[in-house]
Amino acid sequence: MEVVIQRDSFPQLLEKLNRYNIWLPRKNGDYWEFKLSRGKESLDKKYTNTKLSPKKFVLPQTETLFQITEGENGKFNIDEKQKKDSLDIVFGIRPCDGVALSHLDKVFLNSFKDPYYSKKRDNTVFIGLACETPPFENCSCTTMGESPFSTKGLDILLKDIGDRYIVEYITDKGKKLFSGFPNLFGKITTKDKESLEKIKKESNKKIKKRVEDLSETTKKLDIMFDSDLWFHESQSCINCGICTYLCPSCHCFDINDEQLSKKPLNVKRVRTWDNCQFPIFTMHSSGHNPRPDKQSRYRRRIYHKFSYFYKTEGEHLCTGCGRCSNYCPAGINIFETLQKVAEYE
């Protein structure tokens, strides 16, 4: 279902929602990040996409799973109550990052449902903002079979058509959020739809599709495991891991104990983002390492995204957002690797 809201009415909408935590993209130096709203604000027309992906709203970089405290007579109490129950509303999620949320759903809401992810997912409304122009040079959602107007993983998608937004409700949660203030929303007109179609067409054209048929291309990975491509592609890697930290779909994590006091013992069990590009990620305590070198780790990253996840979940674990390639200090570009796979004979 689609309605429209005037761009001028947007600050009023934020005001009506002010009992919730509202997050908006805001510029910080040379990058954008999600920040709590200061009240009556508009979405900045110059907004591109955030440097850190919105995965932090459902998979924080660090989160406490539970706290373990020692009581009398050596008894232990484990407090697993999750404190946060309030609703977070995040505006300005780019459609690629919405697609990433649908990937994370597949990982965390499967047969072993993750209660921490699940609760945050339920308590967050993700409001997308379609891209009328690609935010970055390395954007390539179309390579992944998606588009700058994809709705996957989102609750609402806003489409900027100049002086107004077309509001598309995707989930009931999204629809319910705005249902209290019908005065702010109007019916969509034929003219609105026409402008949208025009913008959509233009936008799709502006995005460089880097590989024509990704699923066909990645079938080649089945026979490329021992190729020297992985050696060459990974040579400049410095194992910094920024590719996976910035990736909206990467979800590997570590679990560790943080000791707050020794006697009586008070411990936080903490989950943090982890990184398949670090040697220690897979290293056994014996020192044996199943993926001991850069080439096996880089290959793992590419295969997980384009072969393994595709085989088990039917989707590529990449949204084409381009962050890994924009920010890699060694200049490694995931799309260039994919093009080399496409050309492999």
Add this chain to the structure above:
Amino acid sequence: MNENPYFPNLALITSIRDEVGGDRAIKTFQTRFVNGNNFTFKSGQCAMLSVFGKGEAMISISNSPFTKDFLQFSILKSGRVTSALHNMENGSIIGVRGPYGNSFPMEKWKGRNLIFIGGGIGLAPLWSVLKTALVNKKDYGDLMLIYGARTSKDIVFKDELYDLRSEMTVHLSIDKDESGWNEFVGFVPENVKSKVSWPQNSIAIICGPPIMIKFVISTLAELGFEDEQIYTTVENKMKCGIGKCGRCSIGEHYVCTEGPVYSWAELKKLPQEY
């Protein structure tokens, strides 16, 4: 059981036995849950043990599921958590969650000879399946254990191994000769070569360091074992146990959910990253 898959159940250490001393010390722990019965499990499955303040480590359960009053873990002092476990005492509380992973297909093996091949601490996961086979001895053909350690001091379950000889064939080995050692000297694959002569109707179950597993598999292949006759367990580093944290992955498999037990026919199809 708690619905939160990360929630450790409190368990009491009821017994600690020294198996091996020195730098590569091994101890065998028995635990029981503080609140309620131990979980039920199958041979081959693992449990995530917590030492609060130190973290978690995935350890294979070494007793048979037929023994219900405790869970047993034989643990090599190796990393942060296992070292902390080695410092614990009878009556200490740890966390236990699980069981995780698949199990040995013992039903499928009925009527077959079983050859257990272990190295070092690799006898621990084998011990559960071996003990279960002994309980149902009439279901299987001949049973044989080939087990090797670096030195005679590194052999685990010494007393039980002695008793075991009355129930099945046991061949031991150590890497270098020692005075008073009357059994095989050399690596496990060589001992396999000298003792195994009947691939027909047999199943080989291997557990040990990754390098030993690789060499034993090629030895068995030379002896005429088919890929489907060879089973092993893969023990990659794990954190979550439920197929999410990513580090135990081999290809599209997560060892914690689809492993740790693989036939060589299955494992050889995956990237050799273990």
